[in-house]
Amino acid sequence: MRSPETERPDDSFDEPITDWFDFERRPLLKSLGAGVALSLGSGLATARGDDHAVSTAPATGGSDAGGIDPQYGFAVPDVEEIPESLVPDHEVELHTEEPEDPENPDRPPFFHFDPVGIHVSAGDVVQFTSLSPDHTITAYHPAQGFQQRVPDGVPPFSSPVLTIGSAWLYEFTEPGVYDVYCGPHHVLGMSMRIVVGDLAADDLPEYADTFEGSDEPPLLAPFSKAFLEHELNATTEGNEDCEWAWLTPQEILDAPALDPATVRDRGTVPFADVLADIDRFADELPDHDEADETAPTVQIRDHAEYGEILVDSDEMTLYMFDQDTQGAAESACYDDCADAWPPLTADAAVAGDDVTADLRTFERETGETQVTANGWPLYLFARDDAPGDVRGQGSNGVWWVLGPDGTPIRSEPND
Numbered sequence: 001m002r003s004p005e006t007e008r009p010d011d012s013f014d015e016p017i018t019d020w021f022d023f024e025r026r027p028l029l030k031s032l033g034a035g036v037a038l039s040l041g042s043g044l045a046t047a048r049g050d051d052h053a054v055s056t057a058p059a060t061g062g063s064d065a066g067g068i069d070p071q072y073g074f075a076v077p078d079v080e081e082i083p084e085s086l087v088p089d090h091e092v093e094l095h096t097e098e099p100e101d102p103e104n105p106d107r108p109p110f111f112h113f114d115p116v117g118i119h120v121s122a123g124d125v126v127q128f129t130s131l132s133p134d135h136t137i138t139a140y141h142p143a144q145g146f147q148q149r150v151p152d153g154v155p156p157f158s159s160p161v162l163t164i165g166s167a168w169l170y171e172f173t174e175p176g177v178y179d180v181y182c183g184p185h186h187v188l189g190m191s192m193r194i195v196v197g198d199l200a201a202d203d204l205p206e207y208a209d210t211f212e213g214s215d216e217p218p219l220l221a222p223f224s225k226a227f228l229e230h231e232l233n234a235t236t237e238g239n240e241d242c243e244w245a246w247l248t249p250q251e252i253l254d255a256p257a258l259d260p261a262t263v264r265d266r267g268t269v270p271f272a273d274v275l276a277d278i279d280r281f282a283d284e285l286p287d288h289d290e291a292d293e294t295a296p297t298v299q300i301r302d303h304a305e306y307g308e309i310l311v312d313s314d315e316m317t318l319y320m321f322d323q324d325t326q327g328a329a330e331s332a333c334y335d336d337c338a339d340a341w342p343p344l345t346a347d348a349a350v351a352g353d354d355v356t357a358d359l360r361t362f363e364r365e366t367g368e369t370q371v372t373a374n375g376w377p378l379y380l381f382a383r384d385d386a387p388g389d390v391r392g393q394g395s396n397g398v399w400w401v402l403g404p405d406g407t408p409i410r411s412e413p414n415d
């Protein structure tokens with residue numbers, strides 16, 4: 001299958017399929033018209049984009065974060081123009097990723113959210129930043145023609161269609177699991193999951209494990225690969241048995257990396273981790289495994305407040321726990337504690353540049369191999385979302401970041 005960005009040879013497809021993706025050359029709604037004709041849905045009912053790329057919805061109140069409407073959110077045409085009163089707690093980027101591998105130029109582009117899974121607290125504001133054209137953030141909701149995949153009572157919220165460099169902010173008030181999609185790129189698998197609040201196992205909604213739809217309107221059938229292939233072949237004479245080359249929403253939302261409990265525990269799930277879960281695209285990450293083998297297990301990162309601190313291979317902040325005994329090669333953190341403070345595990349500890357701490361490993365009671373620095377077992381904090389976050393520092397007066405030599409830095413956060 002051809003990439004939408006490449007010229008279409010005469011013998012490739014009949015009109016409708018390429019029209020879906022030809023956003024660069026056709027007005028957005030015209031290309032969406034083709035999708036609607038194929039019963040694939042657009043979800044743009046509330047996007048209110050029309051000819052204007054960004055429309056700022058009226059602020060109707062009902063929200064603690066002033067100006068963020070529970071249905072329309074808050075759109076800004078330029079990320080620089082976000083009012084100071086609206087401080088986002090998290091950021092998600094909306095990407096169109098073209099194939100870079102010259103050996104595989106026919107790989108489909110990936111339209112995706114990154115991170116594709118995040119855990120936030122109830123009341124947190126998430127900023128969605130569009131780094132490529134024509135994206136929306138839209139709730140799966142019967143009012144949009146889909147199975148409801150947001151908590152009960154949450155309105156069928158949607159952003160307008162975003163242009164490059166614009167952003168949309170939304171406040172997630174109800175605890176639960178929110179699945180959202182991009183209207184123009186939904187059929188290409190552009191979906192993501194936001195887990196709000198501290199979900200217990202029995203709080204998990206049914207839709208988190210099942211990607212069910214219905215053959216009956218208004219709920220459209222599930223966007224499985226089989227369904228999309230059926231639609232593809234039903235509408236492209238002379239191209240029988242075409243395979244669906246793009247991602248599908250079901251593949252994204254069913255990926256083990258997006259299991260709600262996993263999202264809750266990890267805090268942030270990068271798109272690459274979900275892609276690695278999808279068999280036919282796992283090979284599209286040529287350097288993924290290699291990079292993991294050579295990447296340092298523990299490295300240094302500069303932090304504005306604490307100076308050089310130890311971080312993991314993804315540059316996420318590492319912590320030590322005062323309840324542990326230095327050099328004891330055992331951990332005092334299991335069960336609920338380990339959910340909040342996942343141990344840094346690795347088969348072997350590889351020190352990055354300027355790490356002077358003695359790195360070793362020991363076997364936890366659960367069988368995993370945990371890394372220690374200068375005798376202190378190392379942990380991540382589930383609430384840290386991005387490199388540079390140190391939300392665990394000083395937690396309960398017993399969790400601390402460490403310097404390059406593995407010495408705990410026991411200073412309370414300034415704020």
Ligand SMILES: [Cu+2]
Pocket residue numbers: 094111134135136182183184185186190
């Ligand atoms: Cu999109």
